Amino acid sequence: MNVVLDNLDVFGSGLWTTLKLTALSFLLALGIGVVVATARVSPAAPLRAAGLAYVETVRNTPPLVLLFLFVYGLPKTGVKYSLFISAVLVLGGYTGAFVAEALRSGISAVPIGQAEAARSLGLTFTKTLRYVVLPQAFRTVIPPLGALLSALVRNTSLAAPIGVLELTARAGQLNTTDPNPVWIYLAAAAAYMVVTLPLGAVTRLVERRVAVAR
Amino acid sequence: MSLAPQASAPPASTSQPLIVLDKVCKSFGSHEVLHDIDLTVDRGEVVVVIGPSGSGKSTLCRCINRMEVASSGSITLDGVPLPQEGRALARLRAQVGMVFQSFNLFSHRNVLDNVTLAPIKVRGIPRKQAEATARELLDRVGIGDKADQLPAQLSGGQQQRAAIARALAMEPKVMLFDEPTSALDPEMINEVLDVMRELAASGMTMVVVTHEMGFARTVANRVVFMDGGRIVETAPPEEFFANPKSERARDFLGKVLSH
Ligand SMILES: Nc1ncnc2c1ncn2[C@@H]1O[C@H](COP(=O)(O)OP(=O)(O)OP(=O)(O)O)[C@@H](O)[C@H]1O
Ligand SMILES: [Mg+2]
Numbered sequence: 233m234n235v236v237l238d239n240l241d242v243f244g245s246g247l248w249t250t251l252k253l254t255a256l257s258f259l260l261a262l263g264i265g266v267v268v269a270t271a272r273v274s275p276a277a278p279l280r281a282a283g284l285a286y287v288e289t290v291r292n293t294p295p296l297v298l299l300f301l302f303v304y305g306l307p308k309t310g311v312k313y314s315l316f317i318s319a320v321l322v323l324g325g326y327t328g329a330f331v332a333e334a335l336r337s338g339i340s341a342v343p344i345g346q347a348e349a350a351r352s353l354g355l356t357f358t359k360t361l362r363y364v365v366l367p368q369a370f371r372t373v374i375p376p377l378g379a380l381l382s383a384l385v386r387n388t389s390l391a392a393p394i395g396v397l398e399l400t401a402r403a404g405q406l407n408t409t410d411p412n413p414v415w416i417y418l419a420a421a422a423a424y425m426v427v428t429l430p431l432g433a434v435t436r437l438v439e440r441r442v443a444v445a446r
Numbered sequence: 447m448s449l450a451p452q453a454s455a456p457p458a459s460t461s462q463p464l465i466v467l468d469k470v471c472k473s474f475g476s477h478e479v480l481h482d483i484d485l486t487v488d489r490g491e492v493v494v495v496i497g498p499s500g501s502g503k504s505t506l507c508r509c510i511n512r513m514e515v516a517s518s519g520s521i522t523l524d525g526v527p528l529p530q531e532g533r534a535l536a537r538l539r540a541q542v543g544m545v546f547q548s549f550n551l552f553s554h555r556n557v558l559d560n561v562t563l564a565p566i567k568v569r570g571i572p573r574k575q576a577e578a579t580a581r582e583l584l585d586r587v588g589i590g591d592k593a594d595q596l597p598a599q600l601s602g603g604q605q606q607r608a609a610i611a612r613a614l615a616m617e618p619k620v621m622l623f624d625e626p627t628s629a630l631d632p633e634m635i636n637e638v639l640d641v642m643r644e645l646a647a648s649g650m651t652m653v654v655v656t657h658e659m660g661f662a663r664t665v666a667n668r669v670v671f672m673d674g675g676r677i678v679e680t681a682p683p684e685e686f687f688a689n690p691k692s693e694r695a696r697d698f699l700g701k702v703l704s705h
Binding site: 275346348349352353354363367 | 563
């Protein structure tokens, strides 16, 4: 117990890194999600194929393997990012594939007449998506996006093995200097829950806010 | 014959027809939906298209702004063949207003935003100016007081009038109507038809698919009767309704006029 209370600052700094990692990765994931979902519904077959290839590659690879590949493999080709940035890129890219699929299902839930009306007014494909279809698609995918965000919070722990000092890595450090795995990892688990549990409530709140009368 | 210089630029603004369909065919897979459609629409003309369900009326309408791509034949608007795709096609569509049976107002935007979206995002008109024009148009169709409401808060007739205002905001050369009153409760049909009458009187070129025979009789310059993907008969309304030439048109009129 004391090992936790005596080291609250260590947990705090780990949690802070976890939150930064989550926020940046999720922003990246949203960006990638929009781009890939757009490609997936594009009239251009090569774009659709590229979108599908991205989604299938990411969904069928363990994220930890992608991280190792990025951190240990990529430098061999001369490209090198800091550990933190590497983690953001991989977690964002990974989550982005799932965001894309969520968005795509949201897009197909928007009645086709909405896009037809937009196109009949002279909006191009991308403007139709941007101003008419995506805003409506986002509303229907708030719950899945909330779930993806929650999963991302937990997935940031994958950055521990590559040496990003987020919550799990800090807990690990503490456990080597002052071994007390039960309390240390219980505290870490609790810290994750403190972040993820309110997410469900926030998601429901946002959902109510944006769900206007139809 | 005057010696005044003939308009040398190709879109000779008055003499040339606005829309020309030449031998247009359209198939979905092996199912031929339009067969050798020849149709010319002059400036300011109101053409009403009627015919039984499945005869290809909607498809014809949708081919004119290339929402459906004709399988063969040619379509020109103002002397210019319809562009294949991309920006040029978007520019063409901006000149062709379309009104749908199911209104298709953007459900996440209020009525004013519905009307201003395309002028702002497609034509780059400043918001203020677009809103002023939009309010005038909403007044013109009689729903000026609904500008700040969401589409779902409007009745069907009001939604359809908003949709007409939205299309007009792009200052189209022609308006296409695909059964604009078919989804409306009977008491709302006339408020929409009145707006269309006013539009026709203002000189707008219109292609109207409808089952409203009263509208066809009184507003149309020409009635086009379709059946089985072909134009079976085309005539001025008084002639068409008084003595349809084809058996199929007689049949059809017998059915629609009897109830
Ligand atoms: N996207 C499509 N794919 C396949 N077949 C289609 C498609 N759109 C229309 N059709 C077929 O084309 C034919 C003509 O359809 P269209 O909608 O143009 O008829 P319509 O005259 O407008 O009929 P209605 O009065 O019922 O609206 C119908 O047989 C229809 O099933
Ligand atoms: Mg139809």
